[in-house]
Amino acid sequence: MGRMPIRALAGLTLLAGAVIVARAPAADVPPQQRYDQARHAMQAGRSAEAAAAFRALADDDGAPLALRAQALFATGLMQENARRYEEATALYQEVERRFAGTEAAGRARDANAALTQGGAARGIALRHRQDDAWDAWTAAQDHLERDGLRAARPDLEAAATLLDALLGDLGDLPKARDVAMALGDVHMMLRRFHAAADDFERAAGLARARQAAGASSRPEADSLVMEAVDRRDEALRCERRQRLTRVAESLLATVVLGLLLVRPWHATDAQLLRLGGGLALATLVLAVLAMGGAYVLRNFTEEQSPVSETAAGLLVALPGVTAVVVALGFTAGLQRTRAWRPARAAGVAGVAAAVAALAVATCLIDAFALFPVLDSLL
Numbered sequence: 001m002g003r004m005p006i007r008a009l010a011g012l013t014l015l016a017g018a019v020i021v022a023r024a025p026a027a028d029v030p031p032q033q034r035y036d037q038a039r040h041a042m043q044a045g046r047s048a049e050a051a052a053a054f055r056a057l058a059d060d061d062g063a064p065l066a067l068r069a070q071a072l073f074a075t076g077l078m079q080e081n082a083r084r085y086e087e088a089t090a091l092y093q094e095v096e097r098r099f100a101g102t103e104a105a106g107r108a109r110d111a112n113a114a115l116t117q118g119g120a121a122r123g124i125a126l127r128h129r130q131d132d133a134w135d136a137w138t139a140a141q142d143h144l145e146r147d148g149l150r151a152a153r154p155d156l157e158a159a160a161t162l163l164d165a166l167l168g169d170l171g172d173l174p175k176a177r178d179v180a181m182a183l184g185d186v187h188m189m190l191r192r193f194h195a196a197a198d199d200f201e202r203a204a205g206l207a208r209a210r211q212a213a214g215a216s217s218r219p220e221a222d223s224l225v226m227e228a229v230d231r232r233d234e235a236l237r238c239e240r241r242q243r244l245t246r247v248a249e250s251l252l253a254t255v256v257l258g259l260l261l262v263r264p265w266h267a268t269d270a271q272l273l274r275l276g277g278g279l280a281l282a283t284l285v286l287a288v289l290a291m292g293g294a295y296v297l298r299n300f301t302e303e304q305s306p307v308s309e310t311a312a313g314l315l316v317a318l319p320g321v322t323a324v325v326v327a328l329g330f331t332a333g334l335q336r337t338r339a340w341r342p343a344r345a346a347g348v349a350g351v352a353a354a355v356a357a358l359a360v361a362t363c364l365i366d367a368f369a370l371f372p373v374l375d376s377l378l
Helices: 003-023 031-043 047-058 065-081 085-098 103-115 120-147 149-170 175-189 193-212 218-262 270-300 309-337 342-367 371-377
Strands: none
Touching (some): 047 065, 103 120, 120 149, 120 175, 149 175, 193 218, 218 342
């Protein structure tokens, strides 16, 4: 019985020693290896473990000064990435204070200046608002891709409101350019192309201002300006396409109204119906051939066609059938209901058929997003 407590005590001692050995190797691990382990933990998403390891290394007087400074700076970056901006700015200031003259101190100074632009309280408040706007924009994009524009419109409107208010408060701060670009993207998604062009033009102006002030390197500044200008030009092209599509829709509506006014159904006969059916059938045959050609181009050529089989078929079938219906409808209605001469009725019917066919084709090109293809061919 006397040996049992001694054995138990020895076992506890060994267990305690094992725990100490298990927890203490960090003291025996080289500082650079400890830094790498902390960085790997950060990359693996173990933020709390990484932050504690970085902090412990920063407070280790036995580690190289530059490595300690970098570890503390990394702790600040982790806080900033976690959107704990007050803690991040405090850590950046600590790096500058404790490790002045190191490379990490310079990086901490720059990071803190970017975080607190316009004053610490204002800068941090703007960063929180920017996070809210970015979250709303990202969620709206996901909603748009998943459910389409109709369902995502409220989310896009909310994101546009947040971004617009933020842009107004940012003024000419560096982040304003990114916010202007994001607002332009949201307006593009909402098909408000004129507003998007204005947003991208503002982004280009902000990039030029920073370039003139020497705040950005020349290649980087040129790239930012060119990106904004390219997006502005694309928005203007989209605006012209949208205007053209609306004109086409108006013309098509006018042609349909004209058909209703001449009432061709009161003047139809078997011969006219047979002619219309034959022309429509020929159009459908051409549509099938167009679908086959699109299939061959998409699957058996080195440079695949951007036109799908469905788009190719509809681009032939719908304008063609529309032209047949409009031409025969106006011809019958004007001749028999309005008592026009055949030559005059045929001329008006031909013009109306051509306008209707072009209008339907334009609407289809817009629906299948084929305007960029036409632009590349011109």
